[in-house]
Amino acid sequence: NFLASSPDAGQLMALLLKLLNPKKTIEVGVFTGYSLLLTALNIPDDGKIIALDPDRNSYEIGLPFIKKAGVEHKIQFLQSPALPVLDKLLKDPANDGSFDFAFVDADKNNYWNYHERLMKLVRIGGIIAYDDTLWGGMVAMAEEEVPEDKREWRKQAIAFNKAIAADSRVELTLASVGDGLTICRRLL
Structure with missing residues (x-):
């Protein structure tokens, strides 16, 4: 398995970032930093990214590429x-609606928990993007067709997709690039 955002999803994200021109972004789940590098390359020079991941070793795999690209100054890795961290950010009222863009590619079982917090942190008109929402096509398969060790994640992906589709606070599209990229524009 390729454990990073796919190039086609990356291209779409890069275009979105150029259109949005965000100054303040947040990335939930960094892994080796491919999407982080994409974001850093496509936001203004004075733009900032709060990058959250419990695994610093993976982040450091991509760090030489981030440094070579000259965009490390835009990134605050936590x-x-x-x-x-999201809960701590929410304790400061100055952070309400202060982010322009968020990208989520972390533990899928917490997608809805991230969504609820990001809906307060990202401004109205801002974008929240969720990677891997098609889960290898498993969300469309009958449960018995899915390997047993993947069934719980499939269930969680389906639950998240249903919940986000019913969320009247966002306008969304599901792009069938990579492993599925759900792009939400905050309305309220």
């Missing part, structure tokens, strides 16, 4: 699970 080695931590995301929920405690």
Whole structure:
């Protein structure tokens, strides 16, 4: 398995970032930093990214590429699970609606928890993108067709997709690039 955003999803994200021109972004789940590098390359020079991941070793695999691209100054990497950091950000009213863009590619069972917090942190008109929402096509398969060790994640992906589709606070599209990229524009 390729454990990073796919190139086609990356191209779509890069275009979205150029259109949005965000100054303040947040990335939940960094892994080796491919999407982080994409974001850093496609936001203004004075733009900032808060990057959250409990695994610093994976982040450091991509760090030489981030440095070579000259965009490290835009990134504040925090080695931590995301929920405690998001909760801390929410305690400061100055952070309400202060982010322009968020990208989520972390523990899928927490997607809805991230969504609820990001809906307060990302401004109205801002974008929240969720990677891997098609889960290898398993969301469309009958449960018995899915390998047993993947059934719980499939269930969680389906639950998240249903919940986000019913969320009247966002306008969304599901792009069938990579492993599925759900793009939400905050309305309220």
